[in-house]
Amino acid sequence: MPRSPFQRFLRIVGVLVVLAILGFLILPAVVVTLAAFNDRAILSFPPQQWSWRWFAKAIEYEDFRAGFRNGAIVTIWASSIALLIGATFAFALDRYRFPFKQLIETILVSPLVIPHFTVGLGFLILAAELGMARGFLVVIVCHVVLVLPFVLRSVYVSLRNIDPRYELAAASLGASPGRVLVTITLPLLLPGLVSGWLFAAILSFNEFTASLFVTSQRTQTLPVAMYNYVREYADPSMAALSVMYIVATALLLTFANAFLGLGKVLNVERSH
Amino acid sequence: MSNAAIESMPNGGNDYAVTLEGVTKRFGSVTALHEANLSIRRGELMTLLGPSGCGKTTMLNLVAGFFMPDSGEITIDGARVSHLPTYRRQIGMMFQNYALFPHMTVEANIGYGLRMRGVGKAEIRKRVSDVLSLVKLSGLGDRKPRQLSGGQQQRVAIARALVINPKVLLLDEPFSALDKNLRGSMQVEVKEIQRKLGVTTIFVTHDQGEALSLSDRITVMSEGRILQVGTPEETYRRPADRFVASFIGDANVLKATIERMEGDKAIVAIGAARISVPAQSIRDAKANAPVDLFIRCERLDIADDKPVACRGRISALIYQGGHVDIHIDTPDSITGKVLLRCPGHMSMSRWRVGDTVGVAVDGTDAVAFTADPSAPPPAPATSPSSS
Numbered sequence: 103m104p105r106s107p108f109q110r111f112l113r114i115v116g117v118l119v120v121l122a123i124l125g126f127l128i129l130p131a132v133v134v135t136l137a138a139f140n141d142r143a144i145l146s147f148p149p150q151q152w153s154w155r156w157f158a159k160a161i162e163y164e165d166f167r168a169g170f171r172n173g174a175i176v177t178i179w180a181s182s183i184a185l186l187i188g189a190t191f192a193f194a195l196d197r198y199r200f201p202f203k204q205l206i207e208t209i210l211v212s213p214l215v216i217p218h219f220t221v222g223l224g225f226l227i228l229a230a231e232l233g234m235a236r237g238f239l240v241v242i243v244c245h246v247v248l249v250l251p252f253v254l255r256s257v258y259v260s261l262r263n264i265d266p267r268y269e270l271a272a273a274s275l276g277a278s279p280g281r282v283l284v285t286i287t288l289p290l291l292l293p294g295l296v297s298g299w300l301f302a303a304i305l306s307f308n309e310f311t312a313s314l315f316v317t318s319q320r321t322q323t324l325p326v327a328m329y330n331y332v333r334e335y336a337d338p339s340m341a342a343l344s345v346m347y348i349v350a351t352a353l354l355l356t357f358a359n360a361f362l363g364l365g366k367v368l369n370v371e372r373s374h
Numbered sequence: 375m376s377n378a379a380i381e382s383m384p385n386g387g388n389d390y391a392v393t394l395e396g397v398t399k400r401f402g403s404v405t406a407l408h409e410a411n412l413s414i415r416r417g418e419l420m421t422l423l424g425p426s427g428c429g430k431t432t433m434l435n436l437v438a439g440f441f442m443p444d445s446g447e448i449t450i451d452g453a454r455v456s457h458l459p460t461y462r463r464q465i466g467m468m469f470q471n472y473a474l475f476p477h478m479t480v481e482a483n484i485g486y487g488l489r490m491r492g493v494g495k496a497e498i499r500k501r502v503s504d505v506l507s508l509v510k511l512s513g514l515g516d517r518k519p520r521q522l523s524g525g526q527q528q529r530v531a532i533a534r535a536l537v538i539n540p541k542v543l544l545l546d547e548p549f550s551a552l553d554k555n556l557r558g559s560m561q562v563e564v565k566e567i568q569r570k571l572g573v574t575t576i577f578v579t580h581d582q583g584e585a586l587s588l589s590d591r592i593t594v595m596s597e598g599r600i601l602q603v604g605t606p607e608e609t610y611r612r613p614a615d616r617f618v619a620s621f622i623g624d625a626n627v628l629k630a631t632i633e634r635m636e637g638d639k640a641i642v643a644i645g646a647a648r649i650s651v652p653a654q655s656i657r658d659a660k661a662n663a664p665v666d667l668f669i670r671c672e673r674l675d676i677a678d679d680k681p682v683a684c685r686g687r688i689s690a691l692i693y694q695g696g697h698v699d700i701h702i703d704t705p706d707s708i709t710g711k712v713l714l715r716c717p718g719h720m721s722m723s724r725w726r727v728g729d730t731v732g733v734a735v736d737g738t739d740a741v742a743f744t745a746d747p748s749a750p751p752p753a754p755a756t757s758p759s760s761s
Contacts, residue, residue, distance in 0.1 A: 267473040270440055273460040274467040275487035275538060285486075289477045 131348055138341035156342040166343060169327030173307050175238060176323055180245035181253075181302035187246070188253030188298060189291075196261045211251040221248060222312030229316070236318040244316045248309060249302035256301060260294020300358055304351060390449075391416045391574035392437060392542050397446030399432050406432040408598040409446065414542075415590075417572040419565070423585040424595035425621070430578045433595075434544055437576060439463050451541045461490075466540030466573075470547045472531035474519035480506075480530050481515035487538035505533040508567065525556050532564060536571065543568070543575040549584060561588055582622045586610060594618045611739045612652070619668040619741055626674060626712040628684060628735075630667040630742065632659050642667060642742055645706070646681040649737030656742050664745040666708060671715040673736040676700070676725070682732035686712065688725055700725070702733060 105113075141151035160166055191210060195203065213221060225244045226236075234240055268290065272282045288295075310325035317326050324343075332340050392414040399407040407429040414420045422430035436443055437450070439460035448456045455463050466487075474483050481502050488498045506512050509529035519527055528548065535543055548564070549557045565588050568575050579585055585592050586606040594602045594609055594617070602614035613619035620627070630644040640653040644667060656665055677683070686704030689711065700714040712733060725731060 265471070265473065267469050267471065268475060270438075270460070271467065271469060271473040271475070271534075272486065272490075273440075274438060274463075274465055274544075275534065276461050276464070276490040277486075278459075278461050281490060286475060 134341045134344045135348075137338050138345045140338050140341075143337045156338040157346070159337075160339040160343040160346070163331075163339065165322075165327045165331065166324065169322055169324035172238075172317075172321050173323040173325075176241050176245055176313075176321075177303050177306040179238075179242045180249060180306045181299050183242070184246045184249045184253045184302050185257075185295065185299045188250050189257045189295060192254055192257035192261055195258060210254055213248050214251045218248065218309070218311035219315065222315030225312070226315045236316065236321065238321055241313065241316050241321055241323070244312055245306045245309060248312060249305050252301045252305060253298040256298035257291070257294050260291050260297075263294075264290050296358065300354065304354070308347075389416070390414060391418075391451060392576065393447075393449045394433070394436075395447045395449075397433075397436060397443045397448060399429075399436060399441070400444050405598050407436070407443075410600055412593060412600060412603065414574060414576065416574055418590040419568055419575045419577060419588060421577045421579060421585040421589040421592045422595060423579060423582060423592050423621075425580055427597075428595040429598040430580075430593075430595050431546065432598075434546055434576060434578045437542065438465055438467055438544055464538070464541045465544055466535030466538055466542070467544040468528075468531045468535050468546065468548050470550060472519075472527045472551075474527055474530055474534070476519055478518075479515065480511065480517050480519065480522070483519065483530055484515075484534045484537050487534065491538065501537055505537045508536075509533045509563075524552055525560060528552065528560055529563075532567065536567070536573065540573065543573045545575060545577040547579055548577075549579075550581075564588075586622070592622075594621065596621075613668070613741055615655070616666070616668070616743045619743070624671045624713060624715075625668045626671060627708045628667045628669060628712070629706055629708060629745070630665050632656065632661055632663050632665055632742075634661055640742065642740075644735060645683040645685075647683040647735050648681075649735055649740055651737065651740050651742045656744055659744055665742040666745050667735075667740055667742050669735055669740045671699075671713040672697075673738055673740065674712060674714040675716070675734045675736065676714065677732035677734035680734035683735045684712070684733050685730060686733065688727050688729045688731060691725065691727060702731065704733070 136148055138156055139152045139154070141153035141155070191206075194200070195207060221244060225240055225247075229236060229240045264287065268286050269282050272286045273279075277285060307323075308325060309323070310329065313323050313326050314329065317323060322330070328340060328343060390413045392412075394410050394412045397407060397410045398405065410429070410433060412420075412433075422433055424430050435441060437448060439455065439458060443456055446456070447454055450463060450465070475486065478486070484502045484505060485498045488501060493501070502515065503512070506515055509532060511526060511529050511533070514522065514526065519530065522530065531548075545564075549560055552560055561584065577585075577588065586609075589606050591603060591605055592609050593600055594614075596617050602609055602618045604612070604614075609618060609622050613622060619625050628644055630642045633641045633643045633648065635641075635653055636650075638653050639650045640656055640659075642649055642651055642665060649667075651667070656663075659665065684704045684706035686702040686706070688700060689703050690699075690701040692699040692701070696717075698716045700716060701711060702714065703711050714733065
């Protein structure tokens with residue numbers, strides 16, 4: 103099809119705009135990745151000499167190791183508890199009518215609009231008032247609150263995507279409500295549950311603002327440990343750690359994609 | 375099911391597989407089903423026929439137990455089931471979209487009902503393989519539903535419903551998702567399987583052609599009420615009211631007047647023609663009263679030397695292979711047009727669009743109803759029959 107010069111111009115501009123947007127999206131990751139391989143002990147860009155030594159340093163640094171362990175503990179507990187609570191509420195919201203349903207839904211998703219530092223500060227004050235030590239419990243509870251809306255939404259959307267006729271068909275074939283849940287609903291919901299947990303885990307593991315308030319030296323998570331590190335040092339081990347973060351998250355998503363399909367994990371594809 | 379429940383039924387509940395007695399179902403202010411009474415015999419294929427919103431699907435769902443009636447009683451195999459949950463009713467249901475479990479293989483889908491009944495593994499394998507060969511799907515047991523064509527999915531759905539030996543098989547518009555060619559062959563196949571197994575079947579459809587060709591009996595419904603229950607021939611040839619007459623088959627509705635009553639017949643004048651119709655449907659009408667005459671398109675003819683019932687202009691001649699449809703505009707029809715269906719071997723070249731012709735009527739199967747100006751005109755008889 104012949105095009106006018108103006109159409110060709112628009113087309114080129116369009117391609118450039120898309121490339122620019124994609125560039126901006128990955129630019130921070132690219133800069134950090136290049137900085138991580140810089141041999142010199144300053145966070146500079148672009149590097150003159152290449153080295154893996156900051157990766158080794160990041161892995162060996164005791165505060166980072168402790169932060170990773172603490173983060174893993176908090177993440178696994180918080181995501182699992184949030185999944186349990188979120189899935190239960192998602193079922194209730196999808197299947198039943200009850201008083202104050204709208205209000206309950208609003209409260210459950212409210213952490214989406216409340217700043218993380220407010221949540222963190224709130225839990226800090228609460229823990230102090232109750233005389234609680236700043237142990238793992240308060241960090242986990244705080245993270246549950248923060249990730250709950252995401253789990254709830256993920257499971258809720260998956261539930262809505264399940265054709266109710268599957269459950270009716272199972273009932274017509276003699277399955278009691280309990281067996282319908284175990285043999286039909288939960289297996290069909292599995293991608294939603296996994297994606298909900300995965301999102302919760304990624305959010306929780308990366309959460310910084312609220313964690314800064316509720317963690318102590320003993321319970322500090324990896325992002326908090328990184329913050330404390332960067333206040334004192336400015337070497338590329340921070341960048342190296344960031345690269346490992348990106349790679350780990352990417353691997354996790356690739357793994358999830360291989361088993362469940364990314365479309366399902368991200369809830370962009372109907373499950374039937 | 376307790377013996378007490380069976381014995382409490384009249385006739386020991388042995389004549390009918392399913393009965394509804396005064397069953398009413400309301401959704402909010404809408405009455406979806408109004409005091410329905412229906413008895414379905416053992417082994418028969420009963421069709422619930424009507425336009426969308428007529429209550430046919432509500433009735434099916436009530437038999438399935440997907441919701442409970444507001445009043446009335448439903449029995450299956452002689453036992454009252456109105457408050458029995460679906461999973462204890464021993465029904466087999468096939469859904470419009472088949473609702474095959476996407477996370478299970480064909481075999482697992484079909485064996486599901488048997489597993490829920492605690493049947494042993496070896497027995498399940500045998501029965502699944504038997505029913506797979508019944509529906510001609512042997513060898514496809516390992517596939518997932520999404521790997522099957524629409525027709526194959528339908529066979530799995532019917533196999534899954536049948537393998538549990540249900541007391542009644544419920545089919546909810548099972549053929550509507552199939553393309554026309556496949557639909558025809560699946561209809562034949564389902565009917566064959568149903569007859570072979572002798573399973574009582576309730577079949578919901580809005581397609582009158584499908585209903586006529588598959589049913590042992592048809593229940594015609596409209597606006598939550600049962601209008602007529604009868605064999606396909608009865609509902610086609612002796613419709614109980616205007617709605618049934620216009621909904622089943624392609625009917626023409628002509629303006630006529632009553633000439634005289636003769637016992638159980640009425641002689642009706644339409645143009646120069648006089649035809650005899652059953653008096654029952656116009657019992658209270660007087661001589662000279664206007665009536666609407668419902669007459670099938672194959673009972674109309676071009677009046678060469680026969681008495682002319684009405685005159686009109688040919689608006690279309692449509693060759694349909696086996697027959698020719700002649701559309702005629704005439705003021706004597708309440709829709710302003712009539713449809714004639716002539717055998718296909720009659721020459722298309724005898725008439726042309728625009729010709730004015732006389733129409734003759736053959737009184738066989740004609741039915742008259744009191745003219746009712748407030749009634750909405752029935753759908754014009756222009757669409758080719760889907761049967």
